[in-house]
Amino acid sequence: MISQELKKYFPILDQEINGNPLVYLDSAATSQKPVQVIEALKAYYELDNSNVHRGVHTLGNRATESYEGAREKVRKFINAASTEEVIFMRGTTTAINTVASGYGRMNIQAGDEIVITYMEHHSNIIPWQQLAKERGAVLKYIDLEDDGTISLENVRAAVTENTKIVSMMYVSNVLGTMNPIREVTKIAHDNGAIMVVDGAQAAPHLKVDVQALDCDFFAFSGHKMCGPTGIGVLYGKKDLLEAMEPVEFGGEMIDFVGLYDSTWKELPWKFEGGTPIIAGAVGLGAAIDFLNEIGLENIEQHEHEMAAYAMERLSEIDGLTIYGPADPLKRAGVVTFNLSEVHPHDVATVLDMNGIAVRAGHHCAQPLMKWLDVTATARASFYLYNSLEDVDRLTEGLRTAKEYFSDVF
Structure with a gap:
């Protein structure tokens, strides 16, 4: 894994959202910027x-x-x-x-x-x-x-x-x-x-x-x-x-x-x-x-490890569906999912209440949504500043969302 010392270069990550430390899992939409930039x-x-x-x-x-x-x-x-x-x-x-x-x-x-x-x-x-x-x-x-x-x-x-x-x-x-x-x-x-x-x-x-x-x-x-x-x-x-x-x-x-x-x-x-x-x-x-300076090979390896751990942890949640290749080596650091019948926007809102930023919607890929037979999904995307602890926070946040919407399970 890439050293989490890297996180100190990203000032935006040093803040709280809704009283919780920020976990930013939306880098596929846009990445955060280091102080060097x-x-x-x-x-x-x-x-x-x-x-x-x-x-x-x-x-x-x-x-x-x-x-x-x-x-x-x-x-x-x-x-x-x-x-x-x-x-x-x-x-x-x-x-x-x-x-x-x-x-x-x-x-x-x-x-x-x-x-x-x-x-x-x-x-x-x-x-x-x-x-x-x-x-x-x-x-x-x-x-x-x-x-x-x-x-x-x-x-x-x-x-x-x-x-x-x-x-x-x-x-x-x-x-x-x-x-x-x-x-x-x-x-x-x-x-x-x-x-x-x-x-x-x-x-x-x-x-x-x-x-x-x-x-x-x-x-x-x-x-x-x-x-x-x-x-x-x-x-x-x-x-x-x-x-x-x-x-x-x-x-x-x-x-x-x-x-x-x-x-x-x-x-x-x-x-x-x-x-x-x-x-x-x-x-x-x-x-x-x-x-x-970090090395693209190191970043790629880090993201494979992040995706593998995320798929393992999220698979523990009943009613959660993960889309895409099952083999983490065949995917980059993106894990897209749906939680039972809960709309992805509702899932993302509960996660945001816990300081966790994910993307929800069709991700500018409506033909793919049709192919998946869904209207929208939630997406967690990882980058070099993310850690396994961020995945743990995501998992707990999804458990909270599941409990919040327990009437659909």
Whole structure:
């Protein structure tokens, strides 16, 4: 287990909620921020605040250095071949929409297939729905196994020579399922399709190597990995990005503007129109430094142990159903559940009364809720600052909720 000394770096966790010490189990929605990130943001605004690339004065040069330095940190973090392949964006949602618009509109024709899964976050469903409607393409779904995992047989059955795009989350934000992205990518490429990966739940929790995965695009968000909100990354293979048109136009991304025509800057800046998310990039760079110091391998192991212990403890509660793979090694640090006939919002409310923060609802995954035959679930998601004691608090909180709603049992 990761040392709980780490918790001291997260000031927000040192507080009481409703008279109880806070137990934060909602990191899949957004992670908390260590002092290293908070201080990096403070230092930028106090000392270096300036626009980037355009100026020649000292503040502008320092801001540009920090901004482009963060891009290099991202490149190393995901093992991209070049910083030209690292585009700063608002987050995973914007990144996937950029691929759907910038790549999809240029390459998808009527009758072409776009293949996704039932477990996808809405951000990896709706852009493809809209693209399919616009271009007359066919949107297909890969069947899931009973435990919410993906079999390569079902991938091969869904992906055909007519498939042009396969898009899949690396780790499910509901089931915790860790998908075989490298193998799915090979199947996509063997059929002439590109592979798009929603890495929002993967980048914070396990070591990502985009070259080893061989995916064509990879998207993730800073706020789920100890970084600020409003910053994310789109990785794309250089040749694909060079062939794409930008989807947002204005300052920063232009080379030359005439009265009736304009040309674009080279990568990565042609996709970063307007004043970029400078402070967000600086904060993301600090978050990457923090995660690298701990080690992504250590974080992944810690979360497997947390998930295994949570599944063991929660299974002791009669009437509680856990969704997703039974094998903790096949899931990230997410445990999603329902307590008998009690609505998840009611369960989450009782837990909050005891200082325990979990997520309740459809988790932006309504097609998956339909596949699970439920309207909503409760979700506990763990990160590097959580401990086994947090799981014990969750278990006792659920026992309290069960007692409170004893009339439904």
